Amino acid sequence: MDINNLNIMLLDILKEIGNIGSGNAATALANIINEKIDMDVPQVKILDFNEVANVLGGAEKPVVGIYFEMNGDIKGSIMFILDIDSARCLLKLLFKSSNEKDEFTDMDMSALSEVGNILAASYINSLSMLSNMVLKISVPSIAFDMAGAILSVPAIQFGYISDKVLFIETQFKEGNNQVTGNLFLIPELDSFETMLKKLGVVEI
Structure with missing residues (x-):
């Protein structure tokens, strides 16, 4: 499928998914830090x-990657990368203090994993609501590595690259305090077209 043929309707729907997911995530995060x-x-x-x-x-930039397997009406992976x-x-927002050490502690990684879980669930729930798809995500896995290594996980685990x-x-x-996070929904090869059909962008 040619990316240039994806129409304005699809991008509008995806932006709406992003808006709803962001709003839900912001509310959940605000409740956690009480700010x-x-x-x-x-x-x-x-x-x-x-x-x-x-x-x-x-590919060589160090990042924290939080990975989820996605199942249900579409299959694939979700990654939240910081x-x-x-x-x-x-x-700093979560613990009200700074950790300037080179390495992240187990508590740091657990906290980041939980925030990633909240964000991924917020977006998946908004996608599910707008598409009437049944979607589930696995418990998160977290890693501190170079971006290229983090992005290789779907290929290594499932033998595919979307x-x-x-x-x-x-x-x-x-x-x-400003945080920029990148969420990537990576459907299996057959699931991208399924998602478009469920969103009403292409005919079934």
Whole structure:
């Protein structure tokens, strides 16, 4: 499927999914830290898989990746990826203190994993609501590695690389603290077209 043929209707639907998911995620995160969270209107794009590493700043850029397997009416993977500065800023919001050490502690990784879980669930629930699809995600797996290694997980675990990726850039802030997170929905090869049909973009 040629990415250039994806019409305005699809992008409008995906932006609505991003808006609903961001709003739900902001509410959930605000409840956790007991502070007001502001979220910018998310940037939503459909990318070729080989473009993803460049969006993250290159295959060798260190990132924190939180990975989910997705099952139900469509199958694939979800990744929530933070650069190191954003990960530390998020931890500062959660713990009200800074950790300037080179390595993340087990508690840090657990906290980041839980936030990733909240964000991924918020977006999946909004996609499910707008498409009437039944969707489930696995418990999260988290890793600190180079972007290229993080992005290789679907290929290593399931033996596939999707040709299309739904990208939602989420920026949220509390006071002077700003976090930029990148959420990637990576459907299996057959599932992208299924998603378009369920969203009413292409005829069944």
